[in-house]
């Protein structure tokens with residue numbers, strides 16, 4: 332043992348529930364405490380993770396392998412050529428059916444929302460410009476036509492959207508307003524004389540900005556604009572607007588009245604053509620209003636089955652949450668790629684002699700375990716939470732569950748899971764890059780693209796903080812406490828872990844609610860009160876989401892039949908739960924829910940769990956099923972024979 336390095340292998344075990352299983356260990360090893368190390372059946376675990384959409388996920392995996400040269404193209408082609416290559420790939424993939432699974436069968440789709448989410452999530456093992464272009468074309472643009480339009484729009488566009496023949500944009504954000512969509516400055520005025528809408532960019536900061544497919548490939552855009560009928564503002568509605576037309580030589584050129592500019596070089600995702608759009612009195616027929624939730628008669632009468640404008644707006648946006656669900660899932664899967672590379676590297680990379688004979692594997696260092704394994708556990712947790720979310724979305728969009736409460740819960744859960752999943756991606760990818768040392772910095776080893784391309788996941792499809800604020804507003808409305816629990820239960824008892832998470836959530840919600848009420852009671856301006864309490868409110872939303880994520884993991888693990896897989900997932904679940912409490916131990920101590928002793932015991936337990944997970948780590952990342960070609964990194968992971976210890 333190299334004592335210079337801290338002697339982690341000989342750390343004293345100070346918890347009565349756990350005996351360490353340090354050092355190289357074989358399968359199903361039994362320790363003095365009776366703990367039997369489980370053996371992970373990798374294909375069985377992959378089947379569990381892939382769930383009911385294993386076939387879809389495997390189709391995408393094989394396509395990713397077939398088109399793996401795109402990872403090199405991203406580094407070697409010019410930006411213009413890379414964009415074209417990405418577009419070609421998206422259209423080729425459309426022909427395999429994998430990008431159209433969420434559309435109705437009568438328009439060439441697969442008629443299965445859950446399958447479309449599974450396909451999208453899996454696609455994020457590969458080049459993320461391809462992923463985002465798919466998201467823009469089929470999720471945002473196609474999704475808006477499907478969800479906000481009616482049969483006439485479906486008939487006119489969906490078949491060609493599903494094949495990728497008709498490319499389009501989802502033009503919501505403006506330079507001046509991204510999060511606050513209700514304040515958009517683009518206006519659509521109804522002209523009763525010609526029965527047309529006139530679309531206008533009313534001021535410079537009302538230009539559409541960051542719009543995917545706008546700079547090069549989009550022919551149509553779903554444009555979000557303030558509807559004005561007979562001089563009266565009716566709020567934001569969506570319109571189909573041609574932005575490019577074919578000239579005499581068949582080339583696509585900007586449509587009359589439309590100005591298009593390129594957003595230029597971005598931090599990542601440079602295979603996607605993001606751009607800006609200006610509209611100078613562009614006229615579109617009355618039929619181009621996507622009229623599922625509101626319509627304008629030829630004579631200029633505004634009609635909607637939803638009277639309240641605010642409710643109408645949020646109902647409309649609520650139908651578009653699939654994109655949000657997909658981005659959260661994509662973030663979680665991008666984290667799997669990073670972890671697979673970093674864990675495999677740590678299973679072959681050696682630094683510093685430990686026993687005098689050979690250098691120590693990185694993953695045998697306690698610090699390295701502490702850095703990677705809680706992130707691995709959290710990735711599993713988020714995976715199962717994402718599963719619950721996509722199943723709920725599938726049920727709501729297919730009408731299995733239709734009540735308003737379910738819809739509200741779904742929207743909140745989608746917002747929160749997206750925030751947690753994408754922040755997790757950013758954090759995990761960074762930690763994994765560092766865990767691979769200098770090698771992690773070489774573009775070939777994937778982290779350059781992973782970091783640059785996933786960074787914006789925290790911003791698009793809703794900025795994460797703004798999304799958590801949305802979650803919080805629902806919580807404050809529904810708040811009611813009925814909290815009881817046993818504070819002395821065992822650390823590895825899921826009921827204890829869940830109770831800690833619930834306590835934090837309830838305490839934060841009630842505290843925020845009290846502070847808001849106090850401010851209002853003191854006649855303070857409501858906006859000012861909210862702003863002062865905002866960090867508390869967003870903290871409550873985070874705590875709520877953390878509880879939902881842990882619940883999903885606990886429930887999934889509980890439902891497994893007894894056996895090694897259950898033991899392994901229990902270890903991960905404990906690690907996830909306790910490392911979450913450990914990370915927030917100051918808060919729990921401040922609020923009298925964690926004694927100093929118990930806090931120390933949790934820290935020891937987390938380290939102990941890391942040591943138990945360590946021999947399984949290679950199998951646990953293999954089970955993600957990231958295709959070998961997507962890992963690239965030959966020098967990092969080489970021809971690795973899985974090492975168990």
Ligand SMILES: Cc1cc2nc3c(=O)[nH]c(=O)nc-3n(C[C@H](O)[C@H](O)[C@H](O)COP(=O)(O)OP(=O)(O)OC[C@H]3O[C@@H](n4cnc5c(N)ncnc54)[C@H](O)[C@@H]3O)c2cc1C
Pocket residue numbers: 467471501502503504506507508509510511540541542543597600605787790791792793794795796797
């Ligand atoms: C690569 C890329 C692709 C995109 N693709 C599309 C697309 O295809 N179509 C489309 O319509 N849009 C697209 N967008 C736009 C994207 O959805 C917006 O950037 C996003 O919604 C955030 O809006 P914003 O940029 O105006 O940020 P802002 O809303 O200005 O937010 C800036 C910061 O302020 C904070 N903030 C905002 N409001 C509050 C508040 N009330 N309280 C506290 N803090 C607050 C946020 O947390 C954030 O950190 C894309 C963006 C990018 C970068």
